[in-house]
Amino acid sequence: MKITLIKPNIGRLAHSLYVDEGRMEPLQLGVIAGLTPPDVEVVLFDDRMETIDYDDPTDLAAITVETYTARRAYEIAAVFQERGVPVVMGGMHATLIPDEVRQHCDALFIGDAELMWHEVVEDARRGKLKKEYRARPGRPQPGTLTRRDIFKGKGYLPVSLMQFSRGCRFACHFCAISVFFNKTHFIRDVKEVVKEIESQERKLVFFVDDNILSNHEAAKILCRELIPLKIRWISQASIDMTQDRELMRLLVKSGCLGNVIGFESIDPDNLRSMKKSSNFIGGFDDYRTPLKIIREYGLQTWAAFTLGHDHDTLESVKATARFAIENKFCFGAFNILMPYPNTPLYGKLEREGRLLYDGKWWLHPEYRFNYCAFRPARMSPAELTSACFRARRDFNSLGSIISRGLDPATNMRSLYRFLFYMTYNPLYRKETFKKQGMRFGLSNHRAAERMDLLNV
Ligand code: SF4
Structure with missing residues (x-):
């Protein structure tokens, strides 16, 4: 077979x-x-x-x-x-x-x-x-190693993807992960993670976990097991990690270069309405304290934002890009808020009659990548689309890449980190411009093409 x-x-x-x-x-x-x-x-x-x-x-x-x-x-x-x-x-x-x-x-x-x-x-x-x-969601990969032979010769980036856990204990209202795993965090047997790392040759690992630090004590066990393996690793984590100094120390000792962190917004009203409680633990102070702690430990930050929440304005989208540049983030993702099916956000926008593209943007022949798919509260959909593009453009400008790269506390903390930064930043810059406005699927775009002609 x-x-x-x-x-x-x-x-x-x-x-x-x-x-x-x-x-x-x-x-x-x-x-x-x-x-x-x-x-x-x-x-x-x-x-x-x-x-x-x-x-x-x-x-x-x-x-x-x-x-x-x-x-x-x-x-x-x-x-x-x-x-x-x-x-x-x-x-x-x-x-x-x-x-x-x-x-x-x-x-x-x-x-x-x-x-x-x-x-x-x-x-x-x-x-x-x-x-x-x-099938019910559950413990990832019990007794199963990933088969990497099927990846050979395909030209993937030289980073090994693995997982320690799936899901997350938080319940942000736009998050499809939270729906899929019903706000639960499932953890893999740490010995099997170690075995998988040892079974392959690469020393750079990306843990694809939705929130690898959702359970601080479990994450500490993982970090202790990673220390002797002498790998470098990156994952996705919530910013409440900065509340736990022991965890921060272990992250550094275990080879963590940094994490993708979901900031989502710099406006506390937005954070409250999207139920981003991970960003409020210990109080909210414009992220000053958590960012100071992250810099103290020298971790790089891949900042992720979702733009278009109900308190967002054109000015707040601009301010978000400035915030990311000033804080010298290693990477920044300025994503338009997307209503994924069956999320609380989708339900709210549907009830309020604010969904565009017949509510199914992912299938609509006129929908394009990085376009807004709903009516934002304080700007038009086209304004949000353009504002997010400008935020990406500003963050990925050559001046910004150089100024962020020269940060001695994070991106220039070691030669390895600097080379890593300089290898991947131009690549993501290219990707940002290439993907904008891309059509979904390969066929049946005749209707959309007609619309393009009419718009011209
Ligand atoms: S913290 Fe991240 S993974 Fe967890 S529910 Fe919020 S957006 Fe989803």
Whole structure:
């Protein structure tokens, strides 16, 4: 038996397929491969950088679907189905909006793969796939190492992706993770994490955890185990880590370079209304105290913002970019607030009649990447789209890259950190401009193209 794993692209640029400059290994598919019995052949096609060979015979196509890749995923599924290959779909989007996804596959997989993937494989082997598999979220990868051989030769960045945990204890109202894992944080056996690190050669690891520091005591255990391995690592974490000095010390000792931190907004009214309680623990003081502590420990910061909350104005979006430059962040993501299906934010905007693109921006032929998909409270959708683009442009300007890079406390703390900063900043700068306005999926854009012509 043979299974073909597919990581769909987002879409296309004006005249070509979009190729992600910051392309990372699709960890979730390496985990699926690791869960698959050894007598089953597994191949991976990463649509972000290679052509899918639909002529390569296979018994099952397994496609991971995210909201941003849903349109393209459905196109790929249709080609496999036309050739008589059954399709199973899973991933975040499949769990968020199952009724939509089930229309495009033979079998829908809801939840985490670990508990039920073996059942899918055995049913496919017998030609008796069920319409739906519903698994509960739980401990990541028990007894399973990621199969990295399927990533070989594809041209991924030289960073190994792994996971220590999934989910998060917080409940920010826009967050799809919080919905998927029902505000729960699931932790992997730390010995298995160590084994996985030792089973591969790279010394730079990106833990893809949604919030690796959601449970401080568990994170400390992980850090202590990482110290002897002498790796360097990055992950995603909430800023309340700065409340725990022992945790901060252990992060540094274990080789943590820094974390992606969800600041979301610099306005406390926004933070309160989005229920970003992680940013309020210990009181809110314009982030001055937590940022001082982070700098004291020399950690770099990948700052993530969501812009377009109800208290945001054009001026506050500008001020957010200034804040990120002044604090010398290593990277900054100035994301437009996106209503992901089935999140509390989506429900609120739907009730208030503020959703655009018929409420399904991820499928709409006129929707473009980084465009606002709802009516913001204090500006127009087009104004928010442009303001966010300008924030990205300012943060990624050459002057900003140089001034942030020369920060002795963080980005220039060591030669390694500086080289790391200088390698990835130009790459992300390029990516920022390339992706803006990209269409989703590869086909059926005739309506959108007509609109473009009319706009011209
Ligand atoms: S802290 Fe981050 S991962 Fe946790 S609920 Fe909020 S946005 Fe989601």
